[in-house]
Amino acid sequence: MSSVFTLLKKLSFPFPGKKKKNGNKNKKEKTGQPVDSRDISQREADFKKTALVADVEQNLHRIIEISGNSYDLCIRRCLAGPEEVPCAIVFIDGLVKKDVIDDLLRVVKIDTFKTGIKGVHKQEIYKTLKRRLIPNALEEARDMETLYNGISLGETALLFDGTAKAILCETRGWITRSITEPDAETTIRGPREGFVENIRTNTSLIRRRIRSPNLWMENLHVGSLTRTEVAYAYIKGLVGEEILEELRSRLERIDIDGVLESGYIEEYIRDTPFSLFPTVFRTERPDRVAAAILEGRVAIFTNGTPFVLILPGDFSMFVQAPDDYYEVWPIGSFIRFLRTLAFLVSLFLPGIYVAVLNFHPELLPTTLLLTIQSAREGVPFPVVAEILLMEITFEVLREAGVRMPRAIGSAISIVGALILGEAAFRAGIVSPGVVIIVAFTAIASFSSPSFSLAIAGRLIRFLIIFLGAAFGLLGVQFGFLVLLVHLASMRSFGYPYLAPYGPFIWQDMKDALVRGFWWQMTRRPKLLGFREPLRQRSGQMPRPPRKGDQRGKNDRKGK
Amino acid sequence: MYTEKIVNRQLFFFLFIQRTTIVISFLPALTSAEALQDAWIAGVLALLPSAAMILFIGKLAIIFPDKSIVQYSQELVGPLLGKFLSLFYLFMFLLMAATDLRIYAEVIKTGFMPETPIVVVMGIMMLAAVIVVYAGLEPLGRCVDVIFSLFVIMLLGSLFFSLMHADFRNLQPVLSKGWSPVIMGAITPTIISAQYTNMVMIVPSVDEPQKSLRAALWSILFSSLALVLFCVVVVSVLGADEGARAAFPVFKMIRSTRISEFLERVEALTILAWGLGLFITASVNLYSGSKGLSQLLGLKDNRPLILPMSVIWVAFGIQIYKDYFEVKQFFRPEMVAPVVFFIVLFPVTVLWVAYLLKRPGIKQSRR
Numbered sequence: 001m002s003s004v005f006t007l008l009k010k011l012s013f014p015f016p017g018k019k020k021k022n023g024n025k026n027k028k029e030k031t032g033q034p035v036d037s038r039d040i041s042q043r044e045a046d047f048k049k050t051a052l053v054a055d056v057e058q059n060l061h062r063i064i065e066i067s068g069n070s071y072d073l074c075i076r077r078c079l080a081g082p083e084e085v086p087c088a089i090v091f092i093d094g095l096v097k098k099d100v101i102d103d104l105l106r107v108v109k110i111d112t113f114k115t116g117i118k119g120v121h122k123q124e125i126y127k128t129l130k131r132r133l134i135p136n137a138l139e140e141a142r143d144m145e146t147l148y149n150g151i152s153l154g155e156t157a158l159l160f161d162g163t164a165k166a167i168l169c170e171t172r173g174w175i176t177r178s179i180t181e182p183d184a185e186t187t188i189r190g191p192r193e194g195f196v197e198n199i200r201t202n203t204s205l206i207r208r209r210i211r212s213p214n215l216w217m218e219n220l221h222v223g224s225l226t227r228t229e230v231a232y233a234y235i236k237g238l239v240g241e242e243i244l245e246e247l248r249s250r251l252e253r254i255d256i257d258g259v260l261e262s263g264y265i266e267e268y269i270r271d272t273p274f275s276l277f278p279t280v281f282r283t284e285r286p287d288r289v290a291a292a293i294l295e296g297r298v299a300i301f302t303n304g305t306p307f308v309l310i311l312p313g314d315f316s317m318f319v320q321a322p323d324d325y326y327e328v329w330p331i332g333s334f335i336r337f338l339r340t341l342a343f344l345v346s347l348f349l350p351g352i353y354v355a356v357l358n359f360h361p362e363l364l365p366t367t368l369l370l371t372i373q374s375a376r377e378g379v380p381f382p383v384v385a386e387i388l389l390m391e392i393t394f395e396v397l398r399e400a401g402v403r404m405p406r407a408i409g410s411a412i413s414i415v416g417a418l419i420l421g422e423a424a425f426r427a428g429i430v431s432p433g434v435v436i437i438v439a440f441t442a443i444a445s446f447s448s449p450s451f452s453l454a455i456a457g458r459l460i461r462f463l464i465i466f467l468g469a470a471f472g473l474l475g476v477q478f479g480f481l482v483l484l485v486h487l488a489s490m491r492s493f494g495y496p497y498l499a500p501y502g503p504f505i506w507q508d509m510k511d512a513l514v515r516g517f518w519w520q521m522t523r524r525p526k527l528l529g530f531r532e533p534l535r536q537r538s539g540q541m542p543r544p545p546r547k548g549d550q551r552g553k554n555d556r557k558g559k
Numbered sequence: 560m561y562t563e564k565i566v567n568r569q570l571f572f573f574l575f576i577q578r579t580t581i582v583i584s585f586l587p588a589l590t591s592a593e594a595l596q597d598a599w600i601a602g603v604l605a606l607l608p609s610a611a612m613i614l615f616i617g618k619l620a621i622i623f624p625d626k627s628i629v630q631y632s633q634e635l636v637g638p639l640l641g642k643f644l645s646l647f648y649l650f651m652f653l654l655m656a657a658t659d660l661r662i663y664a665e666v667i668k669t670g671f672m673p674e675t676p677i678v679v680v681m682g683i684m685m686l687a688a689v690i691v692v693y694a695g696l697e698p699l700g701r702c703v704d705v706i707f708s709l710f711v712i713m714l715l716g717s718l719f720f721s722l723m724h725a726d727f728r729n730l731q732p733v734l735s736k737g738w739s740p741v742i743m744g745a746i747t748p749t750i751i752s753a754q755y756t757n758m759v760m761i762v763p764s765v766d767e768p769q770k771s772l773r774a775a776l777w778s779i780l781f782s783s784l785a786l787v788l789f790c791v792v793v794v795s796v797l798g799a800d801e802g803a804r805a806a807f808p809v810f811k812m813i814r815s816t817r818i819s820e821f822l823e824r825v826e827a828l829t830i831l832a833w834g835l836g837l838f839i840t841a842s843v844n845l846y847s848g849s850k851g852l853s854q855l856l857g858l859k860d861n862r863p864l865i866l867p868m869s870v871i872w873v874a875f876g877i878q879i880y881k882d883y884f885e886v887k888q889f890f891r892p893e894m895v896a897p898v899v900f901f902i903v904l905f906p907v908t909v910l911w912v913a914y915l916l917k918r919p920g921i922k923q924s925r926r
Contacts, residue, residue, distance in 0.1 A: 359672055363824050472672055473827070474683060477834045481687040484705060488691075489698035502701030504568065504708075 044224065050144040056086050056161040063090060066144065076105065081112035081125045086161040090147075095154035097173030100136070104156060104169060107133050126163040134158075136170040149227065176201065182284035182306070184451060189326040194284045195306035199229050202301050202308065205286040206233055210293060214238075220251060222265065226258035229303040230265065233289075238296045238524075238531055243312065243493050247298060262302040262309050269311070272490050276459055278452040279492035281313035288322055296528035312495035312528075315487060316512050319343055321449035324515045333514035339447055340513060346445035346457050347483075350387050351464030351476045353437045357383045359472030376431040384469035386430050390438040391465070393420055395458065398442075495527055517541075564766045565700035571774040572703040573761070573843050576710055577754055578782040580836030582789055583714065583809045583829065584662045585890065596730050596799040599790040601744030606783045608745070609752035610776055616907055617772045619914065620759045624768035628759040629854040632906070635913040642855055644906040649851045651756055651902045656844035657876030658886060660684060663837045664876075665883040666807050670814075671830070681876055684834070685869045688842035692849060692865050696764055699842055706835045713832035714785070717809075718792055720816050720825050725795040746892040748786060752779060753903045760847035806883060845869060 038046065047066050052059055060075060067073055076089040087108060091101060111133055112125060130137055138155060141147040147157050147166055154172035179201070182194030195202045203217055212235065219231035232247060250269040259265060266280045267273065283289060284306045289299045292310045300309040310317075319340050324332040361369050379386060397416045404412060421439075424430050441461070448454040460483065467475030490497035500508035505526050510516030519540040523533050623631040628648055633641030663684065664677035672680070691699050734741065755775055762771050789809060794802050796812045805811045813826040846861075849868055853861040880886045889895060 360827075363827055365824075471675070471679070471683060473830075474667060474672065474675075474680060474834075477831060478683050478687055481702075481835075481838050482690055484702050485687070485691040485694055485698060488701035488705065489694040496701060498701055498705060502704035503566075504704035 040225075047148070048143075048145045052142060052144065052147070052159070052164045052166060054162055054164045056088055056159050059159050059166075060088055060090075062144065063147075066148075078105065078109055080108045080129070080160070083125065085125050088159045089156060090151060090159065090166075091156040091171060092151050092154070095152075095174050096156060096171040100169075100171040100173070101156060104134065104158075104171065108158070126160045126165070126167070129158070129160075130167050134167065134169055138168045138170050141166040141168055149221075152227070153229075179205070185283060185285050185288075185322075185449070187285075187321065187323045187326070190322045191285075191287050193286055195286060195308055197304050197306060199231060199301050199303040202286075202306070203231060203233065206290055206293070206299070209286060209290040210235070215293070222251065222254050222256065223259040224255070224257050226260070228259040230259070231301045232298050233293060233301065234298040235293055235296070238529060239298055240296070240494075240528070240531065243298060243495075246493055247300075247311070251300075259302065259304075261305045262300065262307045265300060265302055266309055271492055275486065275490060276456040277315075277487065277490065277497070278318065278450070278456065279311075279313050279490060279497060281310040281317050281450070282307045282452065283310065284308070285322060291322075291325070292317075295525055296531075312492035314492060314495060314497050314499055316500070318450040318453040319448065325518075329515060329517050336515055337513055339449065342444040342447040343453070343457060346441050346448070346454070347461055348464055348476060348480070349441050349444070350391065350437055350461060351468035351479065352473070353433075353468075354384050354387055354465055355468035355472045355476050358469060372431070372433045375433055378428045379431050380429070383434070384465065386434045387438070387465055388462075390424075390430055390434050391441075391462070394438055394442055499527060500525075563696040563764055565696055565761070565764055566766055567770050567774040569700035569703055570758070570761060570765055570771055571778045572707045573757065573839060574755055574775055574778040575782050576703065576707065576836045576839045577757070577843060578751070578778070579710075579714070579785045580659065580833060580840050581751055581754070582782065582786045583833055583836070584659070584666070585807065585887065595736075595740070595803060596732070596794050597734055597741050598744060598794055598799075598802070599730075599787045600734070601741050602748060602783060602787040602790050604741060604745040605748035605752075605786075606779065608749045609779050609783070612749065612752050612904075613755045613758075613775050613779055614772070615911075616753075616756055616903065617758050617762075617775050619907065619910055620762040621768060621772050622914070625763050627763050627851065627854060628910075629851050632910055635910050635917065644909060645851060645855060647902045647906045648756060648759065649848055649855070651753065651899075652760075652844045652848040652851070653872055653875060654879075654898075654902070655754055656841050656848070657872055657879060658889070659837055659840050659844075660873070661876045661880055662883070662886055663833065665886070666810060666830070666833070669806070669883075670810060670826070678873065678877060681873045684837060684841055685845075685873050687838055688845050689865055689869045691838075691842045692846045693862060696761075696846060699846065703839055706839060710832050710835050713828050713835075717813050717816075717825060717829045717832070718788060720818055721792050721796050721812050723818060724816055725792060727795045729795045729798045730791065743892060746896060747890055748783075750892070750895050750899045751890075753899045755779070756903055757843050757847050760850055761843070806887075845872070848872075 043066075050062060050066070060077075063073075063075070072093045074089075074091055074093050078087060078089070079085065080087045089101070089104065089108070108129070112129065130140075138150070139146075141150060141157060142165055147168070150168040151157055154174060155168045156171040158167040158169065176198045177196050179193050179196055181192040185194075193205060195205065207215065214236045215233060216236045217231050217233045219229055221227045222230045230251065232251075234244065247269065251265070254265070254268045256264065256268075262282060266278075266282065270279050272279060281292070289308050289310060293299055297310050297312060300311070302309075320336060321339070324336045326332075327335070356363055357372070361373075364372070376383075381389065394416075397412065397420070401409065401412050401416075421435055425432055425435055445454050445457055445461075448457070460479075464476060464479045467479045469475075471478065487498050488496075488502050496503055499505060500512050507523055508525050510521055511525070519536075519542070522536055522538040523529070524535045526533070529535070619631070620628065623634075626634070629642070629645040632644050635641065636644065660681045661677070664680040667680045668675065668677055691702060758771065758775055762768050765771050793808045793812050796815065797805065797808060801811075802808045809829065810826060813829045814824070816825055818825070845865065845868065849861040849864045852864055852868070853859075858864070880889070889898075
């Protein structure tokens with residue numbers, strides 16, 4: 001029996017079990033040993049505990065000990081004032097503006113003489129500097145954590161001998177991408193600005209659009225190592241407090257080492273983690289964010305990414321594009337209706353094609369059926385295999401188009417269009433009908449303004465194809481019903497995902513499948529703007545003045 | 560515990576779609592079997608007694624707005640008899656869902672997929688219903704909001720296309736055989752309004768139960784309108800005899816429609832509308848049935864019951880009728896009337912009597 005056990009133990013060498021927890025104990029015992037033996041969590045904990053002391057050299061020693069004398073960490077030592085108090089300036093190169101640092105050094109080295117303080121206590125120079133001399137002093141740091149939070153954001157720390165505190169000065173300035181039009185979300189009419197990677201620039205883009213003081217922005221840091229700045233903006237008094245409460249608790253619950261993109265946050269705050277459909281909207285366009293905030297939604301900015309999250313996100317949001325609102329009413333409504341239709345086509349068309357050809361050929365007009373069938377003559381595969389072959393080929397092609405360097409991009413399109421399309425059809429591998437269906441489906445799925453919805457559709461399309469191949473139109477109908485149930489049972493921060501279609505909200509229909517006139521949209525979305533439903537005065541339909549009519553009277557009479 | 564709430568609009572949609580699904584599936588055949596070209600008069604005649612029946616069934620549910628029939632019947636006639644009486648109702652849900660499913664499966668089998676066994680068709684539809692009932696009543700309510708407009712658009716579309724072939728001379732002569740066949744023809748549509756018994760399970764979940772009766776009455780008005788419209792169009796397109804003889808008259812009517820060289824075979828539209836309607840019918844009944852049974856058994860949640868119940872229901876739907884003609888026979892007035900009287904009206908009558916006798920005491924205890 002015991003031999004079997006030892007054999008098992010020997011065999012399990014590729015899967016080492018949990019080591020016994022004496023590792024931590026050992027570390028605690030040997031505090032006197034070199035710091036290198038501590039693991040990252042231990043180092044972080046120690047660092048957070050460290051407070052500043054009154055001796056500047058000791059402080060600097062600790063800073064070097066903590067950050068390992070990293071080469072971008074700059075420490076300038078100098079003597080301040082007539083008393084020649086030793087002091088130091090600490091900042092991280094690359095995050096600061098050089099001329100501001102020079103100003104700061106000039107203040108410390110030269111201006112301290114002008115104040116005429118003489119023969120006073122060492123701490124006095126700290127106070128004078130903080131109160132009177134440094135124009136950009138932000139706050140005081142009493143421990144290493146505050147200090148590092150500051151300098152990692154581009155602030156500069158001033159340390160003085162004899163004071164167990166540091167002054168943090170605003171010296172931020174680093175190179176960012178300039179504001180350009182987002183490539184993924186282009187419009188024909190509308191602002192050309194897009195978000196950048198810097199959170200402050202992004203929030204300023206919203207501030208510039210909504211100048212009300214009731215636009216509130218709160219922030220917090222997420223990520224134990226990256227300490228990424230995350231901010232959320234909303235209009236106080238318009239957004240439902242329950243949504244904010246829920247968002248706050250979900251954001252504070254996140255415990256992760258690093259956040260590099262808003263997608264990390266998105267996955268942590270979603271209501272239905274297993275759903276393919278996005279419940280949080282993401283965009284690069286400030287005008288979309290501003291519009292959403294005006295409706296009573298909340299926007300989440302993440303430092304380091306141009307993608308801003310909007311919540312609650314509902315289905316109709318994902319098929320809307322900013323152009324709808326900027327073009328005149330009939331065009332806006334038409335393109336929106338077309339887009340919704342295109343989304344449905346991209347989901348169901350290949351499945352319906354397979355189902356009809358396999359099970360219900362009688363549904364097609366006879367001539368059309370004959371055309372399709374004669375073109376299929378000699379194709380060695382069943383319809384479903386043909387469709388799957390082409391769909392998968394197209395998916396690979398699309399992925400290749402995204403990944404490959406721009407310079408070779410044209411090669412891909414030649415290979416895709418000519419070799420795969422033309423040659424496959426000439427060789428009789430696939431029938432032209434399938435090529436048409438796959439191409440049209442692809443175009444339809446590209447017309448979706450939101451990439452996250454389109455990729456959900458891509459996966460579901462395959463399921464529908466399988467259902468159609470197995471059960472005909474009945475299976476496609478089943479797929480539709482299950483999809484509907486799934487969408488209807490989803491909520492995003494308490495907001496029903498399918499609103500205003502289900503629950504059916506008549507007053508919101510003006511901005512769902514069609515886009516009503518601007519002067520017609522007198523009310524905010526019912527479930528979002530419930531705190532103050534009225535958005536504008538009604539009866540603003542423009543009309544030329546009639547003879548003898550007073551304008552104001554006429555308007556009031558209009559409704 | 561979080562209680563799911565729907566609104567009266569959704570209740571209206573439930574009831575309307577449920578009844579209209581039955582209408583498009585086989586009702587014209589049954590009314591016109593008796594009344595031939597006067598089927599539409601039978602449809603109009605059926606309105607008032609149907610409304611009376613709904614009032615009879617629904618009023619009791621409104622008196623106890625926060626209780627389902629399983630609960631208030633126990634309050635009225637005691638736990639044992641109450642449970643026994645509500646079993647009738649639960650059987651009614653089963654019967655309706657199974658029958659509807661079976662008819663749909665027969666249509667799919669004869670018209671679209673002759674090689675697919677009906678258990679597959681019924682199973683697929685039931686599975687969809689199971690999924691939505693698992694999700695709960697609120698998602699079901701949101702689904703019906705979406706489906707309703709699709710349903711109405713598709714039905715209006717198929718009516719519109721059929722109208723191109725309508726010959727209204729088929730409706731003449733009016734009342735050639737006198738009133739008696741018309742009245743006979745009105746019996747079945749009246750009896751079918753026993754479907755509205757779903758109310759007694761759903762009303763406790765409606766946010767304004769006092770207005771539920773109004774929603775039900777509006778829905779019977781509109782679905783009767785649909786019934787009359789379909790009767791008129793079917794008879795005028797197919798002729799009275801053909802309409803009475805056909806297995807699925809509405810289906811046959813649409814199938815004969817051919818608008819142009821390209822726009823033919825629009826029956827997929829009707830079948831899709833029918834499928835959506837059946838989905839709602841099956842899931843509402845499954846919800847009512849599982850909810851009622853869970854209350855009967857004293858369970859907190861109806862979800863554990865859904866899957867086993869659905870399997871039994873599909874099996875029941877297959878076993879109860881040998882073929883489509885038995886289903887059709889079942890809807891002859893002399894067959895369906897006693898069944899419904901016994902299953903639905905008898906328990907309600909007992910409960911009404913108990914309520915009227917006990918009313919003062921109940922009012923006091925409720926206060």
